[in-house]
Amino acid sequence: MFNTVVLVFELIGTMAFAVSGAVTAMKKEMDIFGVVILGLCTAVGGGAIRDITLGCTPPAMFTNPVYAVLAIVVSVIAFIPAVQSGISHSGKVVDALMLTADSIGLGIFTVVGIQTAMEALAEPSFFLLIFVGVITGVGGGIIRDVLAGNTPYVFVKHIYALASLGGAVVCSLLWSVTGAAPAMLIGAIVIIALRFCAARFRWSLPRAKIK
Amino acid sequence: MFNTVVLVFELIGTMAFAVSGAVTAMKKEMDIFGVVILGLCTAVGGGAIRDITLGCTPPAMFTNPVYAVLAIVVSVIAFIPAVQSGISHSGKVVDALMLTADSIGLGIFTVVGIQTAMEALAEPSFFLLIFVGVITGVGGGIIRDVLAGNTPYVFVKHIYALASLGGAVVCSLLWSVTGAAPAMLIGAIVIIALRFCAARFRWSLPRAKIK
Amino acid sequence: MFNTVVLVFELIGTMAFAVSGAVTAMKKEMDIFGVVILGLCTAVGGGAIRDITLGCTPPAMFTNPVYAVLAIVVSVIAFIPAVQSGISHSGKVVDALMLTADSIGLGIFTVVGIQTAMEALAEPSFFLLIFVGVITGVGGGIIRDVLAGNTPYVFVKHIYALASLGGAVVCSLLWSVTGAAPAMLIGAIVIIALRFCAARFRWSLPRAKIK
Numbered sequence: 193m194f195n196t197v198v199l200v201f202e203l204i205g206t207m208a209f210a211v212s213g214a215v216t217a218m219k220k221e222m223d224i225f226g227v228v229i230l231g232l233c234t235a236v237g238g239g240a241i242r243d244i245t246l247g248c249t250p251p252a253m254f255t256n257p258v259y260a261v262l263a264i265v266v267s268v269i270a271f272i273p274a275v276q277s278g279i280s281h282s283g284k285v286v287d288a289l290m291l292t293a294d295s296i297g298l299g300i301f302t303v304v305g306i307q308t309a310m311e312a313l314a315e316p317s318f319f320l321l322i323f324v325g326v327i328t329g330v331g332g333g334i335i336r337d338v339l340a341g342n343t344p345y346v347f348v349k350h351i352y353a354l355a356s357l358g359g360a361v362v363c364s365l366l367w368s369v370t371g372a373a374p375a376m377l378i379g380a381i382v383i384i385a386l387r388f389c390a391a392r393f394r395w396s397l398p399r400a401k402i403k
Numbered sequence: 404m405f406n407t408v409v410l411v412f413e414l415i416g417t418m419a420f421a422v423s424g425a426v427t428a429m430k431k432e433m434d435i436f437g438v439v440i441l442g443l444c445t446a447v448g449g450g451a452i453r454d455i456t457l458g459c460t461p462p463a464m465f466t467n468p469v470y471a472v473l474a475i476v477v478s479v480i481a482f483i484p485a486v487q488s489g490i491s492h493s494g495k496v497v498d499a500l501m502l503t504a505d506s507i508g509l510g511i512f513t514v515v516g517i518q519t520a521m522e523a524l525a526e527p528s529f530f531l532l533i534f535v536g537v538i539t540g541v542g543g544g545i546i547r548d549v550l551a552g553n554t555p556y557v558f559v560k561h562i563y564a565l566a567s568l569g570g571a572v573v574c575s576l577l578w579s580v581t582g583a584a585p586a587m588l589i590g591a592i593v594i595i596a597l598r599f600c601a602a603r604f605r606w607s608l609p610r611a612k613i614k
Numbered sequence: 615m616f617n618t619v620v621l622v623f624e625l626i627g628t629m630a631f632a633v634s635g636a637v638t639a640m641k642k643e644m645d646i647f648g649v650v651i652l653g654l655c656t657a658v659g660g661g662a663i664r665d666i667t668l669g670c671t672p673p674a675m676f677t678n679p680v681y682a683v684l685a686i687v688v689s690v691i692a693f694i695p696a697v698q699s700g701i702s703h704s705g706k707v708v709d710a711l712m713l714t715a716d717s718i719g720l721g722i723f724t725v726v727g728i729q730t731a732m733e734a735l736a737e738p739s740f741f742l743l744i745f746v747g748v749i750t751g752v753g754g755g756i757i758r759d760v761l762a763g764n765t766p767y768v769f770v771k772h773i774y775a776l777a778s779l780g781g782a783v784v785c786s787l788l789w790s791v792t793g794a795a796p797a798m799l800i801g802a803i804v805i806i807a808l809r810f811c812a813a814r815f816r817w818s819l820p821r822a823k824i825k
Contacts, residue, residue, distance in 0.1 A: 217558070223608035225565050226558035240456075245662075247671030249458030250524070250531065257530040271611055313672070319679040320672065334761070339545070341554045343763045347639070347648035354647050397645035428769070434819035436776050437769035451667075460669030461735070461742065468741040550756070552765045 194373050198307060201376070203262060205300030210235040210263040211293040213336045214270040215286060220340050224271055230336060231267030235297075236260055238331030242305050242324055246312045291391055294333065294345075299383035302329035302356045303363045303376040310367070318364055325360035326353060329383070351390045351397060359383030405584055409518060412587070414473060416511030421446040421474040422504040424547045425481040426497060431551050435482055441547060442478030446508075447471055449542030453516050453535055457523045502602055505544065505556075510594035513540035513567045514574050514587040521578070529575055536571035537564060540594070562601045562608060570594030616795055620729060623798070625684060627722030632657040632685040633715040635758045636692040637708060642762055646693055652758060653689030657719075658682055660753030664727050664746055668734045713813055716755065716767075721805035724751035724778045725785045725798040732789070740786055747782035748775060751805070773812045773819060781805030 213234025217227040236253040243251035253260055305328025309316045316324075330346050330353055337344040346352050363379025370378075389395065424445025428438040447464040454462035464471050516539025520527045527535075541557050541564055548555040557563045574590025581589075600606065635656030639649040658675040665673035675682050727750025731738045738746075752768050752775055759766040768774050785801025792800075811817065 218611045220554070220558075221610055222558050223610040225562060225608055227611070229564060230558065244455060244666060245672055245676070247458075247669075250456055250535075254456070254531045254534055255528070257528070260530075260534070317677070317679070319682075320676040323676055323682070324672075338549060338760060339555055339558065343642070344761055347642070347644050347652065347761065351647060353651060397647055399640075399643055399645040399648075429821075431765070431769075432821055433769050434821040436773060436819055437821075440775060441769065455666060458669075461667055461746075465667070465742045465745055466739070468739070471741075471745070549760060550766055550769065 197373055198304065198376070201300050201380070202259065202304055205297045205304065206235045206259045206262050207266045208293040208297035209238075209301070209332050209336075210266040211270050212290055212297060212333070213263075214267040215290055215293075216336055216340050216342070218271065219286075224268070227271050228264055228267045230339060231270070232260060232263045233339060234332045234336040235263035235266075236332070237335035238301050238305070238328045238333075239308075241331040242308060242328040245324065245327065246309060248308075248312055291388075295384045295387040297332070298329045298352070298356055298387060299359060299380035301332065302326060302360050302383055303379040305329060306360060306363050306367075306379070307372060307376060310372070321364045322357065322360045325363065326356045329356040329360075351386065351395055354397075355383045355386035355390065358386055408584055409515065409587070412511050412591070413470065413515055416508045416515065417446045417470045417473050418477045419504040419508035420449075420512070420543050420547075421477040422481050423501055423508060423544070424474075425478040426501050426504075427547055427551050427553070429482065430497075435479070438482050439475055439478045441550060442481070443471060443474045444550060445543045445547040446474035446477075447543070448546035449512050449516070449539045449544075450519075452542040453519060453539040456535065456538065457520060459519075459523055502599075506595045506598040508543070509540045509563070509567055509598060510570060510591035512543065513537060513571050513594055514590040516540060517571060517574050517578075517590070518583060518587060521583070532575045533568065533571045536574065537567045540567040540571075562597065562606055565608075566594045566597035566601065569597055619795055620726065620798070623722050623802070624681065624726055627719045627726065628657045628681045628684050629688045630715040630719035631660075631723070631754050631758075632688040633692050634712055634719060634755070635685075636689040637712050637715075638758055638762050638764070640693065641708075646690070649693050650686055650689045652761060653692070654682060654685045655761060656754045656758040657685035657688075658754070659757035660723050660727070660750045660755075661730075663753040664730060664750040667746065667749065668731060670730075670734055713810075717806045717809040719754070720751045720774070720778055720809060721781060721802035723754065724748060724782050724805055725801040727751060728782060728785050728789075728801070729794060729798060732794070743786045744779065744782045747785065748778045751778040751782075773808065773817055776819075777805045777808035777812065780808055 210231040214227045214231035217230035222230065236259055239259070240251040240253055243249065302325045306321050306325040309321055309324040313320070334344045334346060359379040359382040362382050363375045366375035366378060421442040425438045425442040428441035433441065447470055450470070451462040451464055454460065513536045517532050517536040519539070520532055520535040524531070545555045545557060570590040570593040573593050574586045577586035577589060632653040636649045636653040639652035644652065658681055661681070662673040662675055665671065724747045728743050728747040730750070731743055731746040735742070756766045756768060781801040781804040784804050785797045788797035788800060
């Protein structure tokens with residue numbers, strides 16, 4: 193039962209990040225193969241970094257192909273309407289799609305990262321859990337942006353990583369209290385809510401400029 | 404005998420990718436050390452990613468220095484005539500050199516990646532073989548382009564990764580039929596041929612633009 | 615005693631690289647969270663690459679949070695005066711700060727990388743020691759520059775990696791003669807001295823331009 197919930201979570205997160213990678217690639221006018229590869233790297237990249245960090249090799253993306261296959265299929269599906277409709281998508285629709293896909297992926301992957309660390313290590317420290325969660329959540333997006341030649345989104349926009357961090361703390365604290373499934377669900381909801389609120393109300397953090 | 408063939412293959416691929424990294428660095432007007440480092444990273448980067456993915460640590464590039472030494476020597480050799488002749492190379496010659504070096508490296512490293520996975524894992528899945536092959540083939544070039552500040556070639560040009568993928572499928576399918584050596588040879592030839600044809604006949608894949 | 619020296623070395627190197635990452639982020643006008651993340655990645659990135667390369671998973675940054683916590687605190691402290699004083703820092707002060715922080719980090723992390731390889735492997739080859747040292751030294755800076763969208767410093771400026779390489783050779787050669795602590799100290803001093811001299815006297819290496 194719990195494993196099924198985690199699997200469904202992971203599949204949704206994979207689809208969400210694949211869409212965000214594919215849209216980024218199409219904005220850069222990449223061809224269909226570039227779109228698929230960027231969708232794939234975004235979707236499975238965070239998990240691959242997590243597995244290599246934890247010493248779980250080969251990473252799950254290689255031993256269980258369902259995530260990669262799903263990411264490829266979703267990227268192709270995202271490509272087709274874009275070609276058919278030409279350049280007709282307005283910037284607002286695309287941006288809203290990106291925000292939604294990216295938020296859901298961020299929320300789910302962060303808590304799945306924590307769950308993977310819980311399973312892989314005998315006594316993971318609180319600190320390690322938070323780190324692995326955030327890396328799993330933001331890793332795919334960083335790979336996407338670096339490969340596309342953009343400054344990683346996590347560095348410039350609102351409180352992106354802070355949302356992941358907040359949800360990771362909530363999820364890790366709840367884990368021993370409520371058990372795994374509620375902790376993951378609440379953690380993911382916290383992240384998605386923080387991320388949306390930050391975008392909606394234009395929350396921002398102080399910044400300094402050095403010349 | 405077979406190991407010798409694999410070694411010769413690897414040495415040729417290493418030299419080819421070192422040249423492609425060194426030429427990229429010289430196009431960016433890096434100094435001799437930048438040229439050597441970029442040649443080195445391009446030549447051994449794909450294999451390092453492969454070994455870390457498979458859990459073979461430390462990667463072969465560290466335990467067996469022949470690849471790294473060769474890459475360094477080749478990068479220096481590629482640097483010397485460029486300095487002597489100044490800016491006299493025409494763009495066409497350099498582009499043809501890059502295409503040839505990069506195609507040979509792509510072909511060889513893809514099939515060597517598959518061979519490494521075959522040796523490292525007891526029962527590698529077909530899916531894992533393809534993935535590890537393609538990652539070994541395109542990984543060095545992605546590192547090269549990201550470090551040089553270019554959009555990775557694999558995302559923008561023709562059917563680069565598709566060639567690697569096609570050859571990886573051919574090599575993996577032939578492996579149990581013909582044995583390792585013929586499978587690797589045919590796989591590499593398929594990749595190099597696809598890559599050249601794509602460049603020669605300007606094969607391209609559909610692309611979408613989102614505003 | 616020796617372990618304490620190594621720890622102090624590592625803490626100083628961590629602070630130095632955290633400053634260099636934070637300053638880079640502020641130059642790019644990132645918000646406080648971007649500044650902290652870039653400071654953190656620069657400070658612990660080289661060590662994480664080293665540990666994953668050596669197969670020491672999870673990397674020390676996860677199992678021993680002191681480095682990450684220190685990097686975060688230093689990044690925040692570097693941020694505060696920058697905000698208060700607005701854009702008043704002159705370019706020269708910032709550049710001198712960056713040079714100093716980066717040189718110290720480079721020197722310390724290179725020799726700490728060698729020491730880690732000495733402990734992790736039974737009989738590390740001379741070649742592996744040099745490589746792991748240089749990767750630990752320059753890895754964090756490469757991650758910093760790639761994430762910030764800059765061409766990695768190691769490729770464009772003076773003899774940056776050559777300094778790390780020279781000190782790594784000195785440290786590895788001295789190791790069996792003088793013991794660990796003097797070898798590390800002398801190696802780090804060589805690197806910092808080379809780095810400063812290169813910047814001070816504008817040492818540079820030949821470069822070629824290909825059109």
